[in-house]
Amino acid sequence: MNRQVLLVARSVTHHGGHDAVHRLAEAVAGALGVPVRGCFLDGAAPSLHTALDAAADADEVVLVPTHLPPDRYLDTWIRRAVAHWRQQHERALRIVVTAPLAGQPALVTAVVAAVAGPLTELAGNPGPFRSPAWSRITRHRRHVLVCRGPRCTAYGADEVAAALADRLAEHRLGDDDVLLTATGCLFPCTLGPLVVVHPDDVWYERVDRSTATRIADEHLRDGRPVDDRPPRG
Ligand code: FES
Structure with missing residues (x-):
């Protein structure tokens, strides 16, 4: 089966956040050995629709709601957006969705590892907060x-x-x-x-x-x- 994975995120207000989603997709692709792309429900590109269009040769697309903390809006709207995409396409593509990342037990492990890992002291300079x-x-x-x-x-x-x-x-x-x-x-x-x-x-x-x-x-x-x-x- 030709399976592709889409990390579906919400918009964030800075481009670096979008890049982070794409970098995570690349890293997951390396670990899974299948194509993985980042896409967005709103506010950024590529949209979920565009990403589904691009998955033209897949038999199955796995959607991973990618947002911390949990976002009920994302969970609800992925279903609506996919229903709208299906209405516009004749393809017999199987589309499935995972549980949200925020509910994954491995998230606890990741937080524990972060706390145990390298720590950087923050000695803040308040200047940039009110930049002219x-x-x-x-x-x-x-x-x-x-x-x-x-x-x-x-x-x-x-x-x-x-x-x-x-x-x-x-x-x-x-x-x-x-x-x-x-x-x-x-x-x-x-x-x-x-x-x-x-x-x-x-x-x-x-x-x-x-x-x-x-x-x-x-x-x-x-x-x-x-x-x-x-x-x-
Ligand atoms: S008016 Fe654009 S999403 Fe509602």
Whole structure:
């Protein structure tokens, strides 16, 4: 049987956290001898949907909810996201899920080993806590919210966020022009992926990569909202 393993994590607010999930996946792949990838339910790439798409030649995918402390939201939403992915794919792929990592007895062993292992004394310098870099409000003309909640992520928000960031970089529009912010659920999930542009209060629904590019070109660079979006209901 061709088995693949996906470590499914929640978003964290720094890229280093995402890299840590991918590094853990590599280490587990080395130990298990099967392909292992990290993926995310929300807020980061690749999404669970993208990772399932990429497991095209697997007979079975084992999902490992990867989050400490335990996250009931992750457990619930993995099931919903997989149900949505199945609805879109005809493949007879077996998808199974493990118990959450937080419930594994080996976790106790790992904590005991950490306490017994090398210890680093923390003699803190409080300076960086209040760095001037974090005291400046950007003078952005527009604030763009890209929903990275679990439904929008399932619908492709990772691609939308990447397309927006790439296009803004091409146009050399930085934080002082357009402040791009990934958010949690903005509520009208069924209309996702959602992109909201303030102060214009324009809500773009069902955004894909090509609409994201148009939003960057027409709205954020040229100041004209993309005009063929569905009326706000
Ligand atoms: S997940 Fe995007 S609006 Fe709810």
